[in-house]
Amino acid sequence: MTVLDVDSVDTYYGPSHVLHDVSLNVEADEIVALIGRNGAGKTTTLRTIMGVTPPKNGDVRLHGDPIQGLSPNKIRRHGISWTPEDRRVFPDLTVAENLRIANRVEPDNEGTNRGTTFTVEEVYESFDRLDERRDQRAGTMSGGEQQMLAIARSLVGPPVELLALDEPSEGLAPKIVDDVRDMIERLNERGMTILLVEQNAHLALELADRAYILETGHIELTAPADELLADQDVLETYLGVR
Ligand SMILES: Nc1ncnc2c1ncn2[C@@H]1O[C@H](COP(=O)(O)OP(=O)(O)O)[C@@H](O)[C@H]1O
């Protein structure tokens, strides 16, 4: 069953044409990685899906229904949740307050009720570190803890069917990257479908079922993740890693 279907989208920032005929799909229960060098258009692809920078041409479909042109809030209510690259937490508010605010997004009648629901208490049960820090101000936590809070914020509220993560490992120490990896695996085991944007190609390919490689706004290649992981030429040519 196809959850998300991005079909031949072109996305611009003003006159600047950034995504060229980008197509990708995500099936239920998959982890799909979108990888590519800095500036390739990964974040723009997520912004296109979320309605933040809607495409000029092409369709974004959720279970076959076009969603391009809907507001980011509506798209969230339809079950796609996004953890942006810049870890949007309120630094002066506590962990509990950050979660409470995120939880206030109400489902509406147009919501699908498909997906996984997390209450704030379930978040604390799943993420010990947040549980221990309920009353700590978010801005005083480590980068890894803030990233966990940012992901937790995108889980609460209306049910989440597809979680889109933008560079969750960025800037984190290796030990913390392992925690983020575990978190993504656990969410997927709980039934969440995941679109994972990463510059850390190894991490993304180890987690993912399939991957797309984006290069200067074009989908260059798509393949099962294990095939890409074994292909040194591809890793070096498109990702600059070995
Ligand atoms: N708000 C913006 N206005 C104009 N150009 C942008 C904006 N955001 C990103 N770009 C450009 O779009 C291209 C793709 O950027 P982005 O999607 O952020 O890439 P990635 O996430 O893969 O690093 C880059 O050339 C970048 O400079």
Ligand SMILES: [Mg+2]
């Ligand atoms: Mg980016």
